[in-house]
Amino acid sequence: HQINVTVSGANADLVWSGIYGPYWDLNGTPNWNGGTLTFFTADSVTFDDTGAPGTVALSGALRPLSLTVNSSNNYSFSGTGKITGPIGITKAGSGTLTITNGNINDFTLPVTVNGGVLSVSQLSSRGSASQIGAAASIVLNGGTFQFTGAKTELNTILTLGTNGGT
Numbered sequence: 001h002q003i004n005v006t007v008s009g010a011n012a013d014l015v016w017s018g019i020y021g022p023y024w025d026l027n028g029t030p031n032w033n034g035g036t037l038t039f040f041t042a043d044s045v046t047f048d049d050t051g052a053p054g055t056v057a058l059s060g061a062l063r064p065l066s067l068t069v070n071s072s073n074n075y076s077f078s079g080t081g082k083i084t085g086p087i088g089i090t091k092a093g094s095g096t097l098t099i100t101n102g103n104i105n106d107f108t109l110p111v112t113v114n115g116g117v118l119s120v121s122q123l124s125s126r127g128s129a130s131q132i133g134a135a136a137s138i139v140l141n142g143g144t145f146q147f148t149g150a151k152t153e154l155n156t157i158l159t160l161g162t163n164g165g166t
Contacts, residue, residue, distance in 0.1 A: 140165025
């Protein structure tokens, strides 16, 4: 005897709400879309002015299809989890995104800062996990990149877009 099961579904476009605390985990806490959805691998995620600002505690290996922080509010990514996979982070809006979860993020595409501030305290050379991923590539296109850690030598690519940056 044989049983065939077909599993179908589509990637979701999720917007952070943070109703059930600061937890971003894999199919655990329904902190997305007004507290109605959980995060699954390959969902697109957005942090904007509608969600609870502040600390977002990453848990486990999180592999979104895209990650956008477009807010006038401040967010901080912390915790023991990491952002991974063939993605980058897009930062827009006037708020600050602070990444404090250590040198464990190993996503492979650039971080683009179109507005506001992206702040980190630890960096690694390209190819190594870091707070800005393994690509260690930053595109400034109207925003500010802020490094608050100790002076260090790095092999990082910094690109200025048409809107410049600091």
